[in-house]
Amino acid sequence: MSDSIDLLQEARDGNRRSLSKLLTLVEEGNPSPVERGTGLSLGITGPPGVGKSSLIGKMIDVWVDRGESVAVLAVDPSSPRSGGALLGDRMRMTNADSSDLVFIITLETRKHPGGLMDCLTPMVDILSECSWENIVIETVGAGQSEIRVVAFADRILLVDGPDRGDIIQAEKAGIMELADLIVINKSDLPEAERAAKAVKSGLSVGEDETTPDVLLVSAHSGEGIEEMVDALANTTTSPDRERLRVRERLISAWDSTLLTSNELENTLQELEKGSITLQEAVDCIRKEG
Amino acid sequence: MRIVVAKPGLDGHDRGAKVIARALRDGGHEVIYTGLRRTPEEIVRIVIDEDAAAVGLSSLSGAHSVLIPRVCDGLRDAEINDVIVFAGGIIPEHDRQSLYDVGVRAIFGPGTTSTEILEFLSTLDERSESGEPVGVGEEAGWHW
Known part of the structure; x- marks a missing residue:
């Protein structure tokens, strides 16, 4: 985090390299300052x-x-x-x-x-x-x-x-x-x-x-x-368009939760084997989240 | 690895650069292709803005001895010392040493396989992990 605060300070002062480094950090999932x-x-x-x-x-x-x-x-x-x-x-x-x-x-x-x-x-x-x-x-x-x-x-x-x-x-x-x-x-x-x-x-x-x-x-x-x-x-x-966008953002957040779930791999394997139903799979991931 | 593939100067042929860009992509790398006729200054800026780890310069027009050192100098002037510079295209044997001396780490001519370029890149990974110089602003001497 302290790294990113330093980078932000330099980026604010117009240092492009610090800016691109900071953006990479955030892209990799590190917290933003x-x-x-x-x-x-x-x-x-x-x-x-x-x-x-x-x-x-x-x-x-x-x-x-x-x-x-x-x-x-x-x-x-x-x-x-x-x-x-x-x-x-x-x-x-x-x-x-x-x-x-x-x-x-x-x-x-x-x-x-x-x-x-x-x-x-x-x-x-x-x-x-x-x-x-x-x-x-x-x-x-x-x-x-x-x-x-x-x-x-x-x-x-x-x-x-x-x-x-x-x-x-x-x-x-x-x-x-x-x-x-x-x-x-x-x-x-x-x-x-x-x-x-x-x-x-x-x-x-x-x-x-x-x-x-x-x-x-x-x-x-x-x-x-x-x-x-x-x-x-x-x-x-x-307001209509804003509502549609919020909806897309929610679906996006939902997808993200699903795709980054720890249970995803297991659940896919179970589904492949046919040992659980789709509904059970959804329930399982929701519980984990 | 995040790699910029660039065409410096007035050279209008980029089939080679595009083939390399694809080969690198298929090797699992992230490639940013600049398009034709970029100045050394523009290339340096793209490397900085894209936070690239390496830059491949393709030259077929004979201007390599002017343009490639300018990119290397530009990177060092901007204190981008850890970026790896490699080159390809038509670069005669007798011009190569002077390019290695300014920080170029590999030169790939006609007939190079894409496997070889990917091997070069993984060697770079190994070298930088063990702290050996690979960047344009780091100690010269080693090249592929």
């Missing part, structure tokens, strides 16, 4: 290949031009087979590596059998404590566990592409309901406008003042990025 829940974050998610990382690269440029600092926690899935990971998000945010106002760290999901939730919140808190103004969590919105990661953010931006197929994936995954703002990236492509209309019409059933806006942007040309950054700053989340 910062009070929990003090930082605010922006979650950015969307189907694979819609240009999230490129878009974040452009958003970084806008923030840096305005003199604001930005820290990105890029969450990357890892190979379930080897346990290794190939993390390539950074390569799309290339302008970022030369400014003191930008800090990017890549996280892999593998190291966290119970999900990233246990470390993500304290990491955001630490970054906020060290005066990083914009804190972004990036995840691939391709599965339930990734949605749960993004549900830990205070505001959520959903990025989509011009192919109608992409948004269907997002709908299936249940991300649409959580988003405070939706953008269709690749607005330089001809289908983008139609995709934006389709998303709008999908949302407008039962539209009220809490329905998120849909904007067109292009990470390629930079079109619409400033407007998007401004829109994000002015977005407030609705």
Whole structure:
């Protein structure tokens, strides 16, 4: 703990190495020296290949031009087979590596059998404590566990592409309901406008003042990025969405309890042998927890 | 191990770097690939921000004798002495000693098997556990 207090002090004074060391400590499950829940974050998610990382690269440029600092926690899935990971998000945010106002760290999901939730919140808190103004969590919105990661953010931006197929994936995954703002990236492509209309019409059933806006942007040309950054700053989340997020966070905490339970391995073996029923297995783990 | 795989300079060929990145991943390592055309300063910053334990530099363009020492110097200037630097690509035999002298711990040329690189990494683990120098700012002399 004393280590992490020293590191925090140095990180506050602008030492990047101390900051990254401290974040690693917290990621590995050590207690954070910062009070929990003090930082605010922006979650950015969307189907694979819609240009999230490129878009974040452009958003970084806008923030840096305005003199604001930005820290990105890029969450990357890892190979379930080897346990290794190939993390390539950074390569799309290339302008970022030369400014003191930008800090990017890549996280892999593998190291966290119970999900990233246990470390993500304290990491955001630490970054906020060290005066990083914009804190972004990036995840691939391709599965339930990734949605749960993004549900830990205070505001959520959903990025989509011009192919109608992409948004269907997002709908299936249940991300649409959580988003405070939706953008269709690749607005330089001809289908983008139609995709934006389709998303709008999908949302407008039962539209009220809490329905998120849909904007067109292009990470390629930079079109619409400033407007998007401004829109994000002015977005407030609705109670409905907040409730859905709290729900995802609870499920995430529940999963984490299950997956880190001491009884998990035993219970799996018993189930495999057929010596207990699923209900008995659930009861057993609940008792242990 | 958390490893940055980087392409310094204007060299536009990264098939090799990507193959290495995959081999390391399949060996159970966490690999952060930087993409093409990064400056030595950017690479140093990425190593710091990502809290990496090692950095692999791939160079095919002939600029290795300029760019690789700059990364090593940059790491030492930032007092990142424990990070391991290794290199790969087209690096002729007669250029290698000067790179070892600036802190590079291994150079892998064409024909290297991925098993060999993984062996190098596990040797590093053994060496650092027994307190022997492996980092870029630690005593030079030993290399793979």
